[in-house]
Amino acid sequence: MTSKNVKPKKIILFIAALILLLLWARKPEQLGAAYSETEFLMDTLVTITVRGVGEEDAKTYVRAAFDEMGAVDEEMARREGTPLYKLNKAGGGALSQSMATVIAASIHWAEASGGAFDPTVAPLIDLWRVKDEPHPPPAAEDIADLLTGVGYLAVSFGADEKSIELNGRVLDLGGVAKGYAIDRAVKVLKDAGVGNFIVNAGGDLFVKGDKGERPWRVGIAHPRKPGELFAIVEPREGAMVTSGDYERYFIWEGKRYHHIIDPKSGYPAEGISSVTVTAPTAMAADAVATAVFILGAEQGLAFLEGTQGAEGMVISSTGEAVKSSGFDHAAPEASSR
Amino acid sequence: MPYRGDPRNLFLARAGLFVALAATLQAVESLIPSPAPWLRLGLGNALVLAALILWGFRGGFLVATGKVLLGSLIAGRLISHLFLFSLSGTYSSLFMMALAMALLPRMGYVGLSTLGAVAHSLAGLAVASVILMGPAVWSLAVAVLPAAVLSGAVTGVAAWYLVKLSGGRVKALPVEGEDIRG
Amino acid sequence: MMRPLFTVIDAAVVAGLIVLSILIPILKGDEPPGMLIIHEGGHVREVELERWATIEAEGPLGVTRFEVDGDGRVSVIKAPCPNRLCVSMGPIAESGEVIVCVPNRVALEVAGGKGGVVDAVSR
Numbered sequence: 319m320t321s322k323n324v325k326p327k328k329i330i331l332f333i334a335a336l337i338l339l340l341l342w343a344r345k346p347e348q349l350g351a352a353y354s355e356t357e358f359l360m361d362t363l364v365t366i367t368v369r370g371v372g373e374e375d376a377k378t379y380v381r382a383a384f385d386e387m388g389a390v391d392e393e394m395a396r397r398e399g400t401p402l403y404k405l406n407k408a409g410g411g412a413l414s415q416s417m418a419t420v421i422a423a424s425i426h427w428a429e430a431s432g433g434a435f436d437p438t439v440a441p442l443i444d445l446w447r448v449k450d451e452p453h454p455p456p457a458a459e460d461i462a463d464l465l466t467g468v469g470y471l472a473v474s475f476g477a478d479e480k481s482i483e484l485n486g487r488v489l490d491l492g493g494v495a496k497g498y499a500i501d502r503a504v505k506v507l508k509d510a511g512v513g514n515f516i517v518n519a520g521g522d523l524f525v526k527g528d529k530g531e532r533p534w535r536v537g538i539a540h541p542r543k544p545g546e547l548f549a550i551v552e553p554r555e556g557a558m559v560t561s562g563d564y565e566r567y568f569i570w571e572g573k574r575y576h577h578i579i580d581p582k583s584g585y586p587a588e589g590i591s592s593v594t595v596t597a598p599t600a601m602a603a604d605a606v607a608t609a610v611f612i613l614g615a616e617q618g619l620a621f622l623e624g625t626q627g628a629e630g631m632v633i634s635s636t637g638e639a640v641k642s643s644g645f646d647h648a649a650p651e652a653s654s655r
Numbered sequence: 656m657p658y659r660g661d662p663r664n665l666f667l668a669r670a671g672l673f674v675a676l677a678a679t680l681q682a683v684e685s686l687i688p689s690p691a692p693w694l695r696l697g698l699g700n701a702l703v704l705a706a707l708i709l710w711g712f713r714g715g716f717l718v719a720t721g722k723v724l725l726g727s728l729i730a731g732r733l734i735s736h737l738f739l740f741s742l743s744g745t746y747s748s749l750f751m752m753a754l755a756m757a758l759l760p761r762m763g764y765v766g767l768s769t770l771g772a773v774a775h776s777l778a779g780l781a782v783a784s785v786i787l788m789g790p791a792v793w794s795l796a797v798a799v800l801p802a803a804v805l806s807g808a809v810t811g812v813a814a815w816y817l818v819k820l821s822g823g824r825v826k827a828l829p830v831e832g833e834d835i836r837g
Numbered sequence: 838m839m840r841p842l843f844t845v846i847d848a849a850v851v852a853g854l855i856v857l858s859i860l861i862p863i864l865k866g867d868e869p870p871g872m873l874i875i876h877e878g879g880h881v882r883e884v885e886l887e888r889w890a891t892i893e894a895e896g897p898l899g900v901t902r903f904e905v906d907g908d909g910r911v912s913v914i915k916a917p918c919p920n921r922l923c924v925s926m927g928p929i930a931e932s933g934e935v936i937v938c939v940p941n942r943v944a945l946e947v948a949g950g951k952g953g954v955v956d957a958v959s960r
Contacts, residue, residue, distance in 0.1 A: 352956075356876055356944070363876070363937045363944045367956065451919040520937070521960035529956060530690075537933055539960035545910070545929040550955055560959040568920055594959055708840055759846055766847030773854050800858030804851060815842045 352514075352529065355380045360391045360496050362520030368507065369514040369530060379510045383503035383517065390499035393417060394491045396440070402491060406440075410483040418479050420491055420498045423601050427494075428470040431609035431621060436581035438470050440490035446586070448577040452568045455575055461584035468581050493522070497559065497604035500524050504600070517600075522559045524600050535652050539564075541592035541633050548592075548633065551649035557600035558649065561607040562592035580612045588635070589614040595622070595630040596648040602628065615640060669821065670706065670714060674721030677702035681726030681741065693779060693799050696806045697772060699726060700748055701813035704768055708818055712753050719749045740779050747778035764818075765811035772807025776800060871909055871932060876944040886911070886947065896941030903927075903936075903945060911936065911945055933958045 353376035354367035364387060366380045393416065394402045405411055413421065424437035441464045445456045472485040491498075496519055503517045504524045514527030516534055525534050537547035541564050563576035563586070580587040593610045597603035606628045610618035615634045622630045622642040629645040681699035689695065699722045707715030723745045727733040732741070751774035752767045759766075776799050784793065871886040877894045884892060886909035894901045899917035906912075912927030918940035926936040929947050933955040936945045 356874075356881070356946070358876075358878075358939070358942050358944070361939050363935060363939075363946075365946075365957070449920055451921070516957050518957045521958060523957050523959055525957070534957070535955045537931065537955035537958040539958050544926055545931065545934055547931060547955065547958065558959045562960060565960060566922065592960075761841070761844055761846050762850065763841040763843045763847040765843045766850040769847075769851050769854055773858070796858070801855065804854050804858055807854075808851065812842065818840075 353377070353380070355384070357384055359384070359387055360395065360499060360519060362496075364520065365516075365518045366503065366507075367516045367518070368512050370527070371510075371512055375510075376512075379507055379512055382510070383506045386502045386506050387499040387519070390416065390495060390502055394420060394495035394498070396490060396492075402489065405482070406484070406488050409486070410481070412481045413479070416498070416502075418482075420495055420601070421482060421489065422475070422479055423498075424489075424491060424494050424605065425470055425473065425475075427602070427605035427609060430625065431606075431613065433470065433581060434612040434617075434621075435605050435609035436468065436470050437489050437491060437494065438468050438473065438487040439579055439581040440488040441467050442579045442581070442584050443490055443492075443577070446575065446577070446579060448566055448568055448575065450568070452570050454570055455573075465581075465584045468584075493559075493561075493604040493608055494601055496520075496522055497557070497599065497601035500557065500600035519600075521565070522557070522600055522604060523553075524557045525553050526555045533652075536649070538594050538631070539592070542637065548639070549631075550652040552652050553596060553649040554647075556596055556598050556648065557603040558594060558596050559600060559603035559607045560592055560594040561604075561611040563611075564591065578608060578611050587612040587614070590618065590632055591635045591637075592633045593618065593630055594649075595628055596645070597628040606630070666710065670710070670717055673702045673706050673718045674725065677718055677722035678725030678729060681722050682729035685726070685730045685732065685737075685741075691798070693776065693795070694802055697775065697810055698813060700745070700768065700771055700775065700807075701810040701817060703745070703749055704752055704764065704771065704811070704814040705817040705821070707749070707752055707756060708764075708814070709821060715749055715753060719745050739782050743778040743782050744775035748772065748775040750774075763811070764815040765808050768811030768814055769804055769807035772803040772810065773800060776803040871930075872948045873905065873911055874946040874948055876942075876946070878942045894943045894945075896938070896943045898941040901938055901941050901943045909947075911947065913938070913945070917941055931955070 352367050352369040353373055354365055356363060356365045366383050368376045368380060371379065393400060393414065396403060401414065401417060421437070427435050428437060442461065445460060445464055447453065467486060469487070473487050474483045474485065476482060500517050500519050500522060501524070507515050517524045521539070523536060525536065528534055533552035536551055536553055536558060538549045538551065538560060539562070540546040540548040541562050561578060563574065563578065567574050567576035576586045578587050579585065590611050593607050595603045595607040595610065597606060606622070606625060607630070610621060610630055610632065613621055615632050618632055619640060619642055622628055629642045629648040631639055631641045631645050633639045677699040684695050684698065703715055703719045703722065706718035723741050727738045727741055732738050748771035752771040755762055755767050755770050780793065780796060780799060872883045873886050875882050875884065875892070875894050878896060884890070886905055889907050890905045892903055892905065901913060901917065901923065902915040903911055903913045908930065910928035910930040913923045913936055916923050916938055918938050923936050923938035929936055929945070932947055934947050935958070938944070
C-alpha cells in the first residue's frame with residue numbers, strides 16, 4: 319500500500335475525529351429520566367419527583383423524604399392519639415423541637431397578617447365540617463359562640479418556646495404543618511444531594527432545579543373550570559402554594575361553603591376564588607396564602623407586597639387575576655405550550 | 656508500493672476493515688448514553704454507503720450484514736429486541752441507497768445517505784409500533800425524521816471522505832487478474 | 838465517473854425529505870394518547886386514555902367508578918365517599934391533573950398526552 323492508495327494515518331485521524339464528533343453530538347444524559355412516587359399522606363395525595371440521580375438512589379431518597387413527611391403527619395395531625403391531639407386536650411404542655419417550630423411560625427404569621435391567618439380557628443373548622451357530606455351551614459349563634467374561643471393572642475409560649483399554654487384555645491396546624499412536612503422532605507432531598515425535584519403535597523409544591531431539557535413546569539389550576547389550567551409557570555427554586563375555594567367545599571341550597579374560615583367572622587372567607595403564593599419555604603407559602611385568601615384581594619396584595627420573599631397571584635371571585643410586583647420574576651410564565 | 660498480489664486479498668482486507676469499523680462505530684454509538692434511543696448519528700452507515708460505492712451492492716450488503724451482526728454482538732444486543740431495530744434499519748437503509756444509486760446516477764453522497772438515514776428511521780418506527788408502543792409511536796416522527804435528515808447529511812459527507820481516502824478508484828469488485836492499481 | 842458529494846438532486850432530495858418528515862407526523866399521528874395513572878391504596882396501575890371506557894377502582898369505602906370519554910377526559914361518576922368532592926373535581930384531561938378521593942384512597946392522575954406540558958399542578 320502506498321501513501322497514494324490508502325493513508326492509514328489519515329484514516330485513524332478521521333475515525334478519531336468522527337468519534338469525537340459523536341461524543342460531542344451526544345452529551346451523556348443517562349440520568350435524564352425523572353423518577354416519581356406517590357402516596358396518600360396528610361389527607362392528600364403526595365407525589366415526589368426527582369431527577370438526576372440513579373434509580374436506586376432515587377428510590378432511597380424519595381422513601382426517606384416520605385418517611386420524614388409521615389413523621390410530621392404522625393405528630394401534627396388533628397386525629398386522635400397524635401402529640402397535637404394530646405396537647406390540645408391537655409390545654410398545653412411541653413413541645414418537641416418540630417412542634418415548637420411550626421407553632422412559632424404559625425403565631426408569627428398570625429401576627430404578621432393581623433390575625434387573618436390564625437392557628438386557633440380549629441373550633442370553627444370542626445363546626446363547619448366541610449369534609450362531610452352536604453349539610454346545612456351552622457347556626458349564626460353557634461358561630462358567634464365559638465368565635466369567642468378563637469384568637470391566637472391568648473396562646474402563650476413558655477421560656478425558650480419549649481412549652482406552651484393554650485388558655486382554652488385549640489390549635490389546628492393544618493396547612494402550615496403540611497408546608498413544614500414539605501420543607502422537611504426538601505431538606506432530606508437537598509442533604510442527599512438531589513439537585514432536581516418537585517415535592518407535591520396535594521398541589522402545595524416545592525420546586526428545585528429543572529427537568530433537564532427545560533425548567534419544571536407548574537400549572538396553576540383554574541378556580542372555576544375543573545380540570546383546566548389558569549396559567550403555566552416555570553417557578554424558580556422555592557415553594558408554591560395555592561389556596562382556593564374550589565378544592566374542599568360543600569354545596570347547600572345552591573351556595574358553596576369552602577374550607578377557609580375567616581377567624582374574625584367565623585364564615586368562609588369571600589372575595590377571592592384562588593391565591594397562589596411563592597415563598598422560600600412551603601410553611602411560609604401556606605400561611606401567607608391562607609392569610610391573603612382571608613384578607614381579600616386588595617389587602618391581601620398589600621400584605622404580599624409587605625412580606626419579604628413572598629409573591630403571589632390573586633384570582634378574584636369575578637375571575638380577574640392580579641399579581642404582586644415580583645410574581646413574574648418568581649414564577650415566570652412558560653414561554654411556549 | 657502498489658499491491659501486486661491477488662486482488663481478492665485486497666478486497667478482503669478492505670472489506671474486512673470496513674466491517675470492523677462499521678461494527679465498532681455502531682457498537683460504540685449504541686453504548687454512548689443518549690437522551691432518546693432513536694437519536695444516533697449512525698456513522699456505521701457511512702461505511703455501508705462507501706462500500707456500496709466502491710464495490711457495488713455485494714460489497715454494501717457484506718458491510719451492512721457484518722455491521723449488524725458484529726456491532727450488535729459487541730454491544731451485547733444480539734439477543735435482544737434492540738437487534739431488530741438495527742437489523743431492519745440497516746437493511747432498509749441499504750436497499751434504499753442501492754435503489755437510489757441505480758435510479759439516479761447523478762445523486763451525490765449527501766442525498767443517498769439522507770435517504771438511507773430516513774429509511775433507517777422509518778423502519779425503526781415501524782418496528783417500534785409493532786413491538787413496543789403501538790401507533791402512538793408515529794408522533795415521535797416529528798423529532799425522529801428531522802434528526803435523521805441531519806445525521807444522514809453528516810454521514811454522507813463522512814462516506815464521501817472515506818471513499819476519497821480509499822483512493823476512490825476501485826469502483827467494482829475486482830475480478831481475478833484485473834489490475835486495480837489504477 | 839466520480840460520484841459527487843452534493844448536487845442539485847441532493848438538495849431536492851434533502852428538501853423533499855424535510856417536507857416529508859414534517860408531513861408524515863401530521864398525516865399519520867395524532868398526539869400520543871395520555872395515560873391515566875390509577876392509585877388504589879398502595880397499588881398503581883395505568884390505562885391508556887385512548888378510548889371510551891368505564892373503569893372501577895377499589896378503596897376501603899368501596900368502589901369508585903370513573904369514566905374516560907372519547908376525548909381522553911376523565912371524570913368520577915360514582916363514589917362511595919361522604920362529600921363526593923371527587924365527582925366535582927373532574928373532568929381532567931391535561932397532564933399533571935389529578936382527581937383525588939382521600940376518604941377512599943383513590944387517585945386518578947393524567948400523564949402525557951394532550952398538553953403533556955406540566956410536571957405538577959398548584960391548586
